[in-house]
Amino acid sequence: QVQLQQWGAGLLKPSETLSLTCAVYGGSFSGYYWSWIRQPPGKGLEWIGEINHSGSTNYNPSLKSRVTISVDTSKNQFSLKLSSVTAADTAVYYCARRYCSSTSCPFDWYFDLWGRGTLVTVSS
């Protein structure tokens, strides 16, 4: 079964760059979009952006100026970089697979697989 394993630095100082990577094991990497989603402590979910195996990306407009998502198809991995972090970027960051059912493709999408999450704390 497909699993997502994620890792990256958990403690950053303001103005540094957040860097996380997510690896896909046990299934197809191509043919899907792979997302990053974050959740500040005690708050809701926020979509950050996504990438497919060809490197095509979509970003949340509110974060677009600071976000870069890249892909390494040779390793079935995708990565997130978020620059100039502040305390407001403190959150659990999740990687996830975007999916659609046979009846809803290609118009409606959801996230059927999630990584376990990485807590990233920004503090001086």
Added chain:
Amino acid sequence: SYVLTQPPSVSVAPGQTARITCGGNNIGSKSVHWYQQKPGQAPVLVVYDDSDRPSGIPERFSGSNSGNTATLTISRVEAGDEADYYCQVWDSSSDHRVVFGGGTKLTVL
């Protein structure tokens, strides 16, 4: 961008039925998906495309969507259902693409 509104909290006694709503402008024209998130864990998809259940999700979880409100219904609520629940839609008309509701904390009394 599109906005989804959920009640912050819902409480229900064990064995009763919990209904969690997700409001949005003409949400009935979109497909709504629901996630369950327990403390310290990643979200888990419990309903997709308004009313379908992924493999392994109990039949007690069901969904509906019409007009301006989508509803996640949990029948015969168990203590293990206590969690946060989020609705989500795909907004292809916006660069925001993915919209989540603010989440509802389900408390089992």
